[in-house]
Amino acid sequence: xxxxxxxSRPYVGEYICEELRFGEEDxxxxxxxxxxxxxxxxxxxxTWRRAEGGEGAVALxxxxxxESITFSQEGRMGAYTFPVEQGAIVIAHNLVGRMxxxxxxx
Numbered sequence: 001x002x003x004x005x006x007x008s009r010p011y012v013g014e015y016i017c018e019e020l021r022f023g024e025e026d027x028x029x030x031x032x033x034x035x036x037x038x039x040x041x042x043x044x045x046x047t048w049r050r051a052e053g054g055e056g057a058v059a060l061x062x063x064x065x066x067e068s069i070t071f072s073q074e075g076r077m078g079a080y081t082f083p084v085e086q087g088a089i090v091i092a093h094n095l096v097g098r099m100x101x102x103x104x105x106x
Contacts, residue, residue, distance in 0.1 A: 011064050012040050015089055015104035023098035036089065036104045038062060044071065 017034035020027045028034070032049040039045075044062045049055040063070045069089055072079035082091050091102040 009040055009064075011069075011084075011087075011106075012038050013106055015106050017102055018088075018105050019101065019103040021099075021101045022095070034102070038064070 015036040015038070017028065017036070020031070020034060030051050032051050034048045035046070037045045037047070042061050042063065044060040045057055046060060047055070047057045058073070060071050060073050068081050068083055070079050070081040080093065082089060087106060089104040091100070093100045
């Protein structure tokens, strides 16, 4: 039996990146926007536009749980799980010895 959250999917929608750091460096100022859109069928899209031009997008798959979200990408091995804290998706991932930190809020 599905839960009410599973049926209503209140987490579906667009999340705006409100904080983006790589180590101690604040990266958010270099972007016009960074967005994460969660679709109703487990598909997600990360999109961005740099402040000085250029934009990009990455297609992802996700699985939402009560207090976490797991992202994977077709054709890539592995999946990454991150916490969901008070409705915000918090990404903290070590890249080349430095922490990438992003906070996405609806």
